[in-house]
Every structure is written in C-alpha cells, then in structure tokens.
Amino acid sequence: MLDKVYVVHFSPAGNTRKAALMLAGELAVQVEEYDLTLPLGERRSFAPSDVVIAAGPVYGGRLPGVMAERLSRVQGNGAWFISLAVYGNRAYEDALAELDDRMEQQGFSRLASAALVAQHSIVTQLAAGRPDGQDRREIAEFAGEILHKLKTLAEGNRPEEKATPGNRPYKSWKPMQAVPQIAKDCIRCGLCAQKCPVEAIPAGDPTQTDPSKCILCMRCITICPEKARTLPAPVTEMLSQKLAPFLSVRGKNEWFL
Numbered sequence: 001m002l003d004k005v006y007v008v009h010f011s012p013a014g015n016t017r018k019a020a021l022m023l024a025g026e027l028a029v030q031v032e033e034y035d036l037t038l039p040l041g042e043r044r045s046f047a048p049s050d051v052v053i054a055a056g057p058v059y060g061g062r063l064p065g066v067m068a069e070r071l072s073r074v075q076g077n078g079a080w081f082i083s084l085a086v087y088g089n090r091a092y093e094d095a096l097a098e099l100d101d102r103m104e105q106q107g108f109s110r111l112a113s114a115a116l117v118a119q120h121s122i123v124t125q126l127a128a129g130r131p132d133g134q135d136r137r138e139i140a141e142f143a144g145e146i147l148h149k150l151k152t153l154a155e156g157n158r159p160e161e162k163a164t165p166g167n168r169p170y171k172s173w174k175p176m177q178a179v180p181q182i183a184k185d186c187i188r189c190g191l192c193a194q195k196c197p198v199e200a201i202p203a204g205d206p207t208q209t210d211p212s213k214c215i216l217c218m219r220c221i222t223i224c225p226e227k228a229r230t231l232p233a234p235v236t237e238m239l240s241q242k243l244a245p246f247l248s249v250r251g252k253n254e255w256f257l
C-alpha cells in the first residue's frame with residue numbers, strides 16, 4: 001500500500017467518484033480528493049513523488065469538455081497519474097486517450113490507465129449499481145498491478161508498457177440540445193443552482209435552465225431533494241431505445257499499464 005494517493009475528479013452524478021475512490025482505497029492508506037466538478041476551484045500543484053488518480057466520466061466517447069478545461073487547475077511537475085475513464089456500459093472510445101493527453105499536457109507522467117464501468121447517469125438501468133462486488137475485485141487486481149509497477153520502477157527497471165486505446169484526432173461529439181424540466185414540486189431551495197457544474201441554473205430562479213450552458217450532466221436531477229427535475233420524456237425515450245442493446249451486456253473494466 002502507498003501512504004497517500006490523490007484523486008482529481010469531475011463527477012456530476014457521483015458514479016465516477018465512487019469508482020475512483022474504490023481504486024484509491026485499494027492503493028493507499030490516505031486519500032485526498034480534489035474536485036473539479038464545481039466552476040470555481042483553487043489551483044493545485046503536485047510533487048514528482050505524488051501519485052494522482054484522474055477520473056472523469058465518458059460523454060459521447062469523449063472526456064467532458066468542461067473537465068478537459070478544468071484540468072488546467074492542476075500542475076503535475078512530474079507526478080505520476082492513473083487515468084480513469086468511467087463509462088456507463090456503452091463504450092469509452094477516445095475518452096481515456098484524451099484524459100491521458102490532457103494529464104501529460106499538465107506535466108504528469110503516466111503510470112496506468114483504465115476504463116471502468118459505473119451506472120449510466122442518464123439511463124440508470126444500464127450497469128445499475130455498478131461498480132459492484134465483482135468490480136471491486138477487478139479494481140483490487142488493477143491496484144495490485146499498479147503497486148507492482150511502482151516497485152519495479154523504484155528498483156530502477158522500466159517495465160514494458162501497454163498503450164491506451166483511442167483515436168487521435170478524437171471522435172467528434174456534440175451534447176444534446178435539451179434541458180431538464182421542472183415540476184410544480186420545486187420548492188426553490190436553490191441546491192441545484194448552487195451545485196450546477198456549469199452555472200446553467202440562476203440562483204434567483206432555479207426553475208430556469210440556460211440551454212446554452214447545460215451539459216445534461218444529470219447532477220441537478222440526481223441531487224434534487226424533491227425529485228422535481230427530470231429529463232423530458234422524448235429524450236429519455238430516445239436514449240433508452242438507443243442504449244437498449246447494452247442492457248443485457250456486462251461492460252468490461254479494462255486497464256493498460
């Protein structure tokens with residue numbers, strides 16, 4: 001086990017964070033989180049001996065643009081990174097490669113990369129409840145391989161490396177043009193406005209959502225204490241149909257180091 005590991009994450013609906021903390025708990029005694037989900041955050045600089053897990057959800061086979069931007073808040077100075085693209089049972093496509101590239105641009109050195117499955121934040125029947133017990137066992141196996149690689153490196157040997165899959169240039173993807181709808185049950189508590197990653201909900205009137213800012217990340221829908229925010233039915237129906245083939249498949253956790 002390591003003494004400490006850092007977890008840098010962007011996790012609107014909490015599934016990415018859950019998977020990243022599972023890995024962190026298998027790797028180190030102490031875990032420190034650095035959250036990129038909110039619009040404001042201090043800059044953070046790491047030391048060459050630090051080990052940093054960088055975890056993001058997959059959106060349309062890509063890293064969310066907001067997360068890619070916010071990674072400029074962290075500076076690696078040669079620290080190790082473990083990249084995690086957390087996907088909802090469909091596919092991760094170029095997201096992991098993109099996360100690797102962004103971390104390297106920020107001055108981190110790649111130790112390992114993984115695509116892990118977690119519950120789909122929009123169609124929640126997909127990979128429901130994951131990461132689960134089987135995922136935990138696989139994540140523990142991945143952690144064991146990371147610790148072994150660190151030991152090999154500390155002994156002065158450079159192990160053979162497996163490259164992260166993904167295309168460059170990355171596939172193109174545009175977020176859907178839709179926003180959550182608000183039911184009469186909304187008590188205007190303002191929690192959604194406070195926690196929106198992209199400031200799409202005005203604090204003065206949380207029944208509004210700015211379609212030019214909303215990334216449909218599901219955070220407001222997930223955290224609303226009154227369950228007053230939902231996706232418009234045509235959006236849910238379209239996505240449920242598109243993703244139906246993935247309901248009966250157990251998506252794979254894959255790692256590369």
Ligand SMILES: Cc1cc2nc3c(=O)[nH]c(=O)nc-3n(C[C@H](O)[C@H](O)[C@H](O)COP(=O)(O)O)c2cc1C
Binds near residue numbers: 011217
């Ligand atoms: C806008 C959007 C796009 C998504 N696109 C994909 C995708 O291309 N492939 C996939 O398997 N899952 C996709 N998902 C599911 C998420 O990657 C997955 O549920 C992730 O764990 C969500 O992380 P979070 O709970 O930390 O927000 C998408 C989710 C959202 C909100």
